[in-house]
Amino acid sequence: MKTLRTLALTGLLSLSAPAWAGDFVDTRLSFVFADDNVLAGAGETTPNSPNARFGAGNQNTQFYDNFNTRFSGFETLSNVVLYKRMPAFFEGLTTEAALTILVLEQPSGGVTLRDNSSYIRLNYTPPGWGEREGISLTGFPVSADRFRLGYAYRISWGGSGIFTTRAAAEGVPGAKLQITRDRWYAYVGGKTALALNDLILEKETLYGAMAGAGVDLLETLRLEAGGGYFQKGIIPGLANQGIRAPVNSAGVSGQAVYHVGVPVGTSVDFRLYRNDPEVYQRFFAPEIYTGGLSYSVSLEGSFLTQSLENPDVFGQTVTQDATAVALQARAKFNYLRVHLLGLYRSLSFIQFEVPGLPPYRDFPEGTKLNPEMFIAAGADYHLPSLHFTPGFIVGVQQPASFRSPEFTGGGNNPPPSLTGTRTVVVRDVNLLSILPETCGTAACEADLILSAKATFRWDLSETVAAVGEVYYTYDNNRTTFRDDVTGVAEPRFEEPHALGFNTLLQARF
Known part of the structure; x- marks a missing residue:
């Protein structure tokens, strides 16, 4: 045994001596006790x-939660990174x-392993350039999902899902060529995916191309922009009738950030994980309070377009536009933090990756469309002697909705409850609430959603914290299906009030 240990240690030292190498494990264990609505019991609501x-899970979150991450915050997960960096045989090249690997535990106890944008990178630093400058080529052998356009995760696009879920299941590798200087950067890149052609079976x-750039006009002001073009295959419904109708999408995104005392960064889900302290600090570690005033304000927008089936003209396609705007403001003064968040998403933007609603189809002429809009504000205050941070968040949302001349969600032979014209609330991608046909003498329309949340965080050690939330939501768009006197299921409004809580004991290491 002693000999084996000696050999193993010798091997590790010989491998790491001429290189920067190491492992990075970023783990979050979450023990949760929660109720998303204490005012309702099993079988009384939908969901x-x-x-x-x-x-x-996601049912225990509010519309303003998780704006910069794809996770709910209740998961037990780990990001495992095996990393190595070495100088090449050629001067200036590294x-x-x-x-x-993303290790995600399922409620059943099973474990899901997923590539988290593993990469190989070549970086060339020309003579006279700074240590953080260079020309790099990055290849993503399995998944280039983190290579995206947009800046806040909620309205980012161009990940693996841009080719639709049918293609993403086959993997979406890609490559990125970037030049980075002290005050600016620019990049071009591409991705490929495989998708079934329903004409030839x-x-x-499928191909995608991306490009972008950013510049620090001032030490406190950064401007960034990017764009892309992606193929999405052909429309399956028309292909089954012998018609080839390609779906192509394109778009541009831009952002302006003004920051004082706060470094400009991106969502943790965009980062290429490396074994450096900065990534760890940005993920699960507690907030660091350095004193004084620091703040940042960012405004970003995206305009996208894609071709979908024209529901009003057989065998033809039509262009559908999509827009999104996000405002984020954060400030910290000593131990006080405040934040403001605003979002606008058109319904077509929410459904852009599906694509469309129903899939591959534009909305019929005469459809009344309403975008998603919300604003939320909050604050918290850290008590260092107690390692305790109480806070609150309040927000109001106008959910996205549409009202077609004829309801299209009931299939080819819909029941009476799914015919006629009615309003459908779209809370997120393919997450729908069908409202009753009429409210009194008028057609039912989507109502505002109000939410308020009280929070606390108690850091018990550098790695373990207790977290609690109590929230109230007023949502008069909640519906479920109930049988009427004739035995036909009809959408009915549920109780709009919801009171819930989340308590977590969370370990981070």
Whole structure:
């Protein structure tokens, strides 16, 4: 045994001596006790709301939560990175690679392993350039999902899902060529995916191209912009009738950031994980309070377009536009933090990756469309002697909705409850609430959603914290289907009031 240990240690030292190498493990363990609505029991709401239990998910979050991450915050997960960096045999060239694996535990106890944009990178630093400058080529062998356009995760686009879920299941590798200087950067890149061609019943290659740039006009002001073009295959419904109708999408995104005392960064889900302290600090570690005033304000917008089936003219396609705007403001003064968040998303933007609603189809002429809009504000105050941080958040949302001349969600032979014209609330991608046909003498329309949340965080050690939330939501768009006197299921409004809580004991290491 002693000999084996000696050999192993010798091997590790010989491998790491001429290189920068190491492992990075970023883990979050979450023990949760929660109830998304204490005012309702099992079977009384849609989706179902069981009584208080151990465990939680997206149903326990509010519309302003998780703006810069794809996770709910209740998961037990780990980001495991095996990383190595070495100087090349040629002057100025450095090679590096990272195998990044997302380990996500399922409620059943199973574990899902997923590539988290592993990469190989070549970086060339010309003579006279700074240490952080260079020309780099990055290849993503399995998934280039983190290579995206947009800046806040909620309205980012161009990830693996841009080719639709049918293509994303086959993997979406890609490559990125970037030049980075002290005050500016620019990049070009591309991705490919495989998708079934429903005309020839064989898989074909889909292509995507991306480009972007950013510049620090001042030490406190950064401007960034990017754009892309992506193929999405052909429309399956028309292909089954012998018609080839390609779906192509394109768009541009831009952002302006003004920051004082706060470094400009991106969502943790965009980063290429490396074994450096900065990534760890930005993920699960507690906030660091350095004193004084610091703040940042960012405004970003995106305009996208894609071709979909024209529901009013057989066999033809039509262009559908999509827009999104996000405002983020954050400030910290000593131990006080305040933040403001605003969002605008058109319904077509929410459904852009599907694409459309129903899939691959534009909205019929005469459809009344309403975008999603919300604004939320909050604050918290850290008590260093107690390691305790109480806070609150309030927000109001106008959910996205549409009202077609004829309801199209009931299939080819819909029941009476899914015919005629009615309003459909779209809370997120393919997450719908069908409202009753009339409210009194007028057509039912989507109502504002109000939400308020009280929060606390108690850091018990550098790695373990207790977190609690109590929230109230007024949502008069909640519906479920109930049988009427004739036995036909009809949408009915649920109780609009919801009171819930989340309590977590969370470990981070």
